[in-house]
Amino acid sequence: MRDQLEYWSVVSVRAVARRLPEGLVRAWGAMLGLMFYAIDRPHRRVTLANLEQCFPNRPAHERRAIARATFSHFGQVLLKLLTFSALTPEQMIERAEYEGDEGVRLAYATGKGVLFFTGHFGFWELQALAHAVKLRPIGVLARTLDNAPLNELLERMRSKTGNSVIYRQGAVRRVLKLLAAGEGVALLIDQHLHSPDAIWVNFFRRPAATTSTLAAIALRTGAVVIPVFALPLPGGRYRFIYEAPVEPPAPDSPDAIREFTQRCTDVLEMHVRKHPELWLWMHRRWRDSPMPETPGMFPKAKDEEK
Numbered sequence: 001m002r003d004q005l006e007y008w009s010v011v012s013v014r015a016v017a018r019r020l021p022e023g024l025v026r027a028w029g030a031m032l033g034l035m036f037y038a039i040d041r042p043h044r045r046v047t048l049a050n051l052e053q054c055f056p057n058r059p060a061h062e063r064r065a066i067a068r069a070t071f072s073h074f075g076q077v078l079l080k081l082l083t084f085s086a087l088t089p090e091q092m093i094e095r096a097e098y099e100g101d102e103g104v105r106l107a108y109a110t111g112k113g114v115l116f117f118t119g120h121f122g123f124w125e126l127q128a129l130a131h132a133v134k135l136r137p138i139g140v141l142a143r144t145l146d147n148a149p150l151n152e153l154l155e156r157m158r159s160k161t162g163n164s165v166i167y168r169q170g171a172v173r174r175v176l177k178l179l180a181a182g183e184g185v186a187l188l189i190d191q192h193l194h195s196p197d198a199i200w201v202n203f204f205r206r207p208a209a210t211t212s213t214l215a216a217i218a219l220r221t222g223a224v225v226i227p228v229f230a231l232p233l234p235g236g237r238y239r240f241i242y243e244a245p246v247e248p249p250a251p252d253s254p255d256a257i258r259e260f261t262q263r264c265t266d267v268l269e270m271h272v273r274k275h276p277e278l279w280l281w282m283h284r285r286w287r288d289s290p291m292p293e294t295p296g297m298f299p300k301a302k303d304e305e306k
Helices: 001-017 022-039 041-054 059-086 089-094 099-110 124-135 148-158 171-180 211-219 258-272
Strands: 097-098 114-118 136-142 162-167 183-188 198-203 206-211 224-233 237-242
Touching: 001 059, 001 148, 022 041, 022 059, 022 198, 041 059, 059 124, 059 211, 089 097, 089 124, 089 148, 097 124, 099 114, 099 224, 099 237, 114 124, 114 258, 124 148, 124 183, 124 206, 124 224, 124 237, 162 171, 171 183, 198 258, 206 258, 211 258, 224 258
Parallel strands: 097 237, 114 183, 114 224, 136 162, 136 183
Antiparallel strands: 198 206, 224 237
């Protein structure tokens, strides 16, 4: 019953939001986010603690303003996904500015596939949708929601423009298949991990358990690694940025996976420092102490493990 209630609540919100002007959708999302800032004390405390650790020289009132802006932003992220996914491809193009997309075409031309990465930053979900319209469909790595009906709805939205959603079970095999075909795969690299493929790198000068999957697959396949970031623009438009590819470490590097992961994390940190209000500060990114030896492991497909 709870799953159905959540599902129909989202469906109802989507039905209303799709009929509202862009300004009202933005205001509704901001209000929703600020409401959670007011009532969600645990996540508010995590947000303020993270900001204090990462921006110790900023006054407390500035950190509180960033925290409020962060909650406001993620309220908008939710509603914008519901409305943007309902647009036609032509309408998506009208609302988008693409920066660096020519470099993506060059990356595809190598024939080794492209790995796109970002974090819970800006409007990352919308960039994946718009990428398929402007360039070509990609595989999107995602975690399955506990609410099955809601997960099905989210998958339909994510695949609206032709993208495929790749869940953890059998993910490596599907990713390798797409890259071998010269296609692209997108993933997030900013969540804390407990899994065996976690590797410790510095994020805001603090050790953070980070997925090594991106670097491991890139080193194994030779796929081009491109950072992507989606920024809001006035009038309900977006700038979808494709950075220059992250260069892999030297082949003889003694710790290539960690070095590559650190380089990718540094690019993400650069954008978060520029626009801190657009990142997910309410996530407990630095929750554990680093272990002395966490080299990261390439996750094997099931057949390879046998």
